[in-house]
Amino acid sequence: MGGEMSMAGAGAAGGAGGAGAAGGAGAAGGAGGEAGDVGAAGDGASAAGSGSGGAGRSILIENIGLLVTHDAGRPERSGAAIVIENGRVAWVGDSTGAPDADERIDAGGRCAIPGFVDSHSHLVFAGDRAAEFEARMAGRRYEAGGIRSTVAATRAASDAQLLAGARRLLGEMRAQGTTTVEIKSGYGLTVADESRILSLARTLTAETTYLGAHVVPAEYIGRRDDYVALVKGEMLDACAPHSRWIDVFVDEGAFTVDEARSILTAGIARGLGARVHAGQLAVSGGVRLAVELGSASVDHCTYLADADVEALAGSAGAVSQDSGGTGGVPRGAGGTGGAADVAGVGAVWAGTVATLLPGVEFSTRSPYPDARRLLEAGVQVALASDCNPGSSYTSSMPFCIALAVREMGMTAAEAVRAATLGGAQALRRTDIGHLRVGAAGDIVLLDAPSYVHLAYRPGVPLVHSVIVSSTQ
Ligand code: NIG
Ligand code: FE
Secondary structure, three states: OOOOOEEEEOOOOOOOOOOOOOOOHHHHHHOOOOOOOOOOOHHHHHOOOOOOOOOOOEEEEEEEEEEEOOOOOOOEEEEEEEEEEOOEEEEEEEHHHOOOOOEEEEOOOOEEEEOEEEOOEOOOOOOOOHHHHHHHHOOOOOOHHHHHHHHHHHHHOOHHHHHHHHHHHHHHHHHOOEEEEOEEOOOOOOHHHHHHHHHHHHOOOOOEEEEEEOOOOHHHOOOHHHHHHHHHOHHHHHHHHHOOEEEEEEOOOOEOHHHHHHHHHHHHHOOOEEEEEEOOOOOOOHHHHHHHOOOOEEEEOOOOOHHHHHHHHHOOOEEOHHHOOEOOEOOOOOOOOOOOOOOOOOOEEOOOEEEEOHHHHHHHOOOOOOHHHHHHOOOOEEEOOOEEOOOEOOOOHHHHHHHHHHHOOOOHHHHHHHHHHHHHHHOOOOOOOOOOOOOEOOEEEEOOOOOOHHHHOOOOOOEEEEEEOOOO
8 A cells, every 4th residue: 555545435326425435345346455554446446536645635524413533622623624635634624624635525424433443353264164163053162172173174275275365354354444453373283384474464554463382183182392483493483574563372272371471472582562362261271471462452251250350451552653663652562663653643562451352252152251340440452353264244333333332331432442543552552543633543343323223234345435544
């Protein structure tokens, strides 16, 4: 995208309204043309001022019924307008007093929100596990070992097949309003397959995560110490150049806290930021380990001890970007790509975010995480899709928002915040997830007067159009 803005109609009604975006959901089909952008906008790019946001160009979106900026003093405003210039939000205010711009888009009273930041996905894989899903719906329990069947299919697939699958999912994501995505490896589990998955993922996003410690692969059963040594040795050497983050699945049937500590510590020593999967299947020490190691996020958090909630709540808060260190990004935050090193539009979140993945509970018929307990304890919460063929084969952040509101005790405002700003915090990014002046101009227009409709009208394609300015 090279810093240029693009716009794609995404919903079924795309192109019908004042914003005039062209193309239906397929407009996102050019997914993943450049690093970090959730799908090049493809055919929709020439519509309504799109593709024209090169150096010096400005776009005014006016007549926004409700605009969510996440500005601390005024997180949302009605009758609003926003100006994007050089790919950044340059002005926010009342529509009546909006400045002129090179191009004008009439939002027609729609609600505008920041693009979704999907901070947890596993998009590079082959095959599907529909039969396993059906068995679960008939009463079978989800087990981490199912991952091995996707590993076998992924190892057998070509690079072109893996990339085509990931691009298809990125296109789905873009059509549903996601503008930044994190992608994990974890379905290769050999040195060659993990590094090729990450090098493919790197062509799609800057937010790549090395997850060699997803499960112990079949050929290492009975030799798990050897596999752990491989993950933190030769496999880490091959994968670190393609990764910003390192992750370990700490749970029943996966890795222990001690194994995870040794793997994550090795990754941090290589300059990767830590992330952890924990609390999906049972309480473990994985959440406290994540906090102890300064992990940016601990994901799932379905089963939590009181001590886990206290540890998350007590993890460090926001840190000014001017505080020195690696671009202001503290402790184990991942310094390889400089992706967090952005314009001065806020403070980097230095604590450990609890990333909730309600698509997993939906798809495994499990109890949902208790978001209220976390929010009331003062924990920063993110929502993500966990898009993968086993536990959560959804690419839809609106679906996750609907589940969070219906099943997890979140208000619609909290859920939208968690799906945007929360995701940015979980990636230690300050340039995305909000629409304050200086932010990336990543904006979703909803075919609705309010974001509440994302939960109130579940399953309805409410994303009218998506404007993407960020480059990573
Ligand atoms: O995040 N929990 C571990 N990994 C994935 C599941 C992967 C799979 O079942 O294939 C998850 O849910
Ligand atoms: Fe996951």
